[in-house]
Amino acid sequence: AVFAAAAAVGSSTTNYLIGVGRYDVTGPAAEVNMMGYALLGQYSAGIHFRQYSRAFIVADAANKTRTVFVNADICMGAQIVKLEVVKRLATMFDGLYTEENVCISATHTHSGAGGYLQYLLFDITSLGFISESLQPIVDGIVESIRLAHENVRPGNIFFNNGTLLDSNINRSPSAYLFNPDKDMYEYNVDKQMVVLKMVDAEGQGIGMISWFAVHGTSMNNTNSLLSGDNKGLASLLMERHMNGNDTIFGRGSFVAAFAQSNEGDVSPNTLGAFCVDTGKPCDFDHSTCNNRTQNCIGRGPGKDMFESTYIIGNNQFTKGLELYESAKIILEGPVDFRQSYVNMTNVPLTFQGKKVHTCPPAMGYSFAAGTTDGPGAFDFVQGDNSSTSPFWDAIRDFIHTPSQEQIDCQAPKPILLDTGETQEPYAWQPAIVDTQLLRWGQFVIAGVPGEFTTMSGRRMRKAINATLQKSGMSDGTQVVIAGLANTYSDYVATYEEYHAQRYEGASTVYGPHTLDAYILLYSGLAEDLAGGKPSSKGTPPANILGDVIPYLRPVVFDKGGDGKSIGDVHQDVEKSYKLPAVVVVSFWAGNPRNNLMTNSTFLTVEMESGGRWTVVRTDSSWDTRFQWKHTSELSAESLSTIEWHADAGVSPGSYRICHFGYEKPLFESPKPYSGTSSTFEIVA
Numbered sequence: 001a002v003f004a005a006a007a008a009v010g011s012s013t014t015n016y017l018i019g020v021g022r023y024d025v026t027g028p029a030a031e032v033n034m035m036g037y038a039l040l041g042q043y044s045a046g047i048h049f050r051q052y053s054r055a056f057i058v059a060d061a062a063n064k065t066r067t068v069f070v071n072a073d074i075c076m077g078a079q080i081v082k083l084e085v086v087k088r089l090a091t092m093f094d095g096l097y098t099e100e101n102v103c104i105s106a107t108h109t110h111s112g113a114g115g116y117l118q119y120l121l122f123d124i125t126s127l128g129f130i131s132e133s134l135q136p137i138v139d140g141i142v143e144s145i146r147l148a149h150e151n152v153r154p155g156n157i158f159f160n161n162g163t164l165l166d167s168n169i170n171r172s173p174s175a176y177l178f179n180p181d182k183d184m185y186e187y188n189v190d191k192q193m194v195v196l197k198m199v200d201a202e203g204q205g206i207g208m209i210s211w212f213a214v215h216g217t218s219m220n221n222t223n224s225l226l227s228g229d230n231k232g233l234a235s236l237l238m239e240r241h242m243n244g245n246d247t248i249f250g251r252g253s254f255v256a257a258f259a260q261s262n263e264g265d266v267s268p269n270t271l272g273a274f275c276v277d278t279g280k281p282c283d284f285d286h287s288t289c290n291n292r293t294q295n296c297i298g299r300g301p302g303k304d305m306f307e308s309t310y311i312i313g314n315n316q317f318t319k320g321l322e323l324y325e326s327a328k329i330i331l332e333g334p335v336d337f338r339q340s341y342v343n344m345t346n347v348p349l350t351f352q353g354k355k356v357h358t359c360p361p362a363m364g365y366s367f368a369a370g371t372t373d374g375p376g377a378f379d380f381v382q383g384d385n386s387s388t389s390p391f392w393d394a395i396r397d398f399i400h401t402p403s404q405e406q407i408d409c410q411a412p413k414p415i416l417l418d419t420g421e422t423q424e425p426y427a428w429q430p431a432i433v434d435t436q437l438l439r440w441g442q443f444v445i446a447g448v449p450g451e452f453t454t455m456s457g458r459r460m461r462k463a464i465n466a467t468l469q470k471s472g473m474s475d476g477t478q479v480v481i482a483g484l485a486n487t488y489s490d491y492v493a494t495y496e497e498y499h500a501q502r503y504e505g506a507s508t509v510y511g512p513h514t515l516d517a518y519i520l521l522y523s524g525l526a527e528d529l530a531g532g533k534p535s536s537k538g539t540p541p542a543n544i545l546g547d548v549i550p551y552l553r554p555v556v557f558d559k560g561g562d563g564k565s566i567g568d569v570h571q572d573v574e575k576s577y578k579l580p581a582v583v584v585v586s587f588w589a590g591n592p593r594n595n596l597m598t599n600s601t602f603l604t605v606e607m608e609s610g611g612r613w614t615v616v617r618t619d620s621s622w623d624t625r626f627q628w629k630h631t632s633e634l635s636a637e638s639l640s641t642i643e644w645h646a647d648a649g650v651s652p653g654s655y656r657i658c659h660f661g662y663e664k665p666l667f668e669s670p671k672p673y674s675g676t677s678s679t680f681e682i683v684a
């Protein structure tokens with residue numbers, strides 16, 4: 001049988017070589033537009049907890065073929081990120097890791113620094129391209145792969161899956177109902193979590209990967225703190241559990257990734273969408289309140305976004321741990337990969353007996369309506385494909401008037417932004433995308449370049465699996481969708497959902513036949529993979545970093561206020577706190593952009609014992625919050641405020657809070673500074 005029963009845990013027989021690595025990818029914690037909600041006024045101003053890249057190298061036992069799966073706590077896998085990562089890897093490892101065998105998938109947190117994509121549409125709300133956001137992502141991914149490469153060792157991989165409830169809902173249920181195959185499934189979202197358990201030759205755990213479909217939108221669009229959202233938290237909780245509960249978040253040798261899947265229409269706000277003015281449920285078809293989208297907001301399971309993030313993250317961690325501990329099915333067989341670049345603007349295919357093709361990218365009116373996770377502005381409404389606005393048509397035509405061919409190709413989508421037919425000042429959205437399959441024995445990862453809806457992912461998995469089995473792989477083969485991988489090309493809705501023209505359909509950029517084109521392309525890769533045949537490499541996309549419009553004014557200088565030096569305490573802690581408590585201290589500070597403190601921290605909470613201070617929390621910890629702000633709009637003075645939300649489980653004792661950073665003197669390079677609060681007591 002392809003899926004064999006597990007050998008003894010400590011068996012010396014191993015099927016693979018495995019390496020794991022983790023590295024910080026947290027971007028600028030100040031003054032940078034955050035990526036995900038496309039909200040002009042949402043700028044970073046601190047850290048909730050740090051974001052990480054987690055890399056997993058898997059090779060066959062003979063070390064003939066290597067693959068890399070990266071899960072990064074960022075909004076999406078961007079084309080320029082992969083191009084830059086692969087370029088760096090080529091020089092570091094002499095061509096061992098390439099665009100063909102490296103897959104970079106994103107968790108889809110909406111609370112990371114933006115401006116790092118090379119296409120214009122995605123950098124509009126950040127007012128341009130921001131290299132300060134791109135660099136730590138590229139550096140961190142490369143470093144996580146380097147760390148994984150350095151600890152490759154013999155090991156085994158075990159598979160498991162199970163049902164996770166109360167952690168995701170469909171945010172476009174009216175569009176889902178258009179699907180004729182909906183009755184084949186119990187739920188209108190995927191409730192299945194898939195887990196891979198990785199152990200060394202002695203049976204000791206070294207890593208795990210979980211896939212579960214849910215948006216990274218537990219932290220809402222009022223948030224200004226960089227955060228890995230629910231999936232980032234799940235990873236940190238799993239790593240702490242496996243590395244020891246005294247381990248600082250983000251440290252330890254065990255690496256756990258809670259990866260993204262077909263989350264396109266899937267929300268973590270499990271209470272559903274309600275009108276904030278009336279408290280009543282929103283309109284079912286259009287997600288409006290009195291015909292407007294702005295007051296229709298999805299509610300999470302918690303009392304606020306922090307509690308909701310914890311609940312959804314902890315649910316994933318708890319289920320992931322259960323599946324990890326009970327995983328019994330061992331992976332066996334080849335390690336392989338197939339990858340191809342495809343121009344998605346005119347893929348020919350046959351649909352319902354007719355010859356059709358995909359289109360150059362375009363965004364529909366309902367795209368601007370946003371979703372219940374983050375509504376848009378103005379008067380746009382989801383699910384409206386029958387009318388347009390003369391005013392917005394005029395704005396559209398000022399940018400670029402769509403051709404009649406484009407209008408016909410994208411129908412019934414009313415086009416708001418004709419992104420595929422204009423290159424001014426440079427490309428707005430990708431024409432060429434990265435399609436990829438990785439194989440670890442009987443387990444196949446489909447790295448997809450966008451956000452597949454629930455039903456799109458189901459149809460894709462089914463088609464890939466059928467092709468693999470038809471081409472010789474066992475009926476025990478498992479296929480998982482790894483979402484937002486390698487290239488970001490927005491959404492992929494089904495043909496039927498496309499005609500509903502809710503947000504996901506309006507954001508399906510290559511037209512109504514996008515999903516069927518992807519099914520055709522990935523089925524081709526699957527046939528090649530199972531049959532041992534090479535796949536067409538296609539034409540690589542251009543690296544247009546030289547064309548992008550950069551934005552972000554430099555930090556000129558920092559200064560303390562009230563005659564104080566940077567690092568001095570502005571408002572000190574109290575003398576003692578009774579648990580549970582929120583400890584707060586503020587410092588005169590430098591701009592966090594002066595140094596991102598990568599793989600380090602802007603804060604520590606330290607406990608005194610025997611005359612020595614021990615770090616018990618950093619800015620990667622769940623219960624700390626680092627917040628930064630200027631004292632006034634044009635001032636060089638700024639404050640860093642640190643909160644420690646100490647719960648009843650904290651040990652009583654003497655503590656202090658330290659702040660670290662870099663200050664920028666006028667006409668000089670940034671230099672380090674630090675500050676320390678007074679000692680305070682925690683009492684039970």
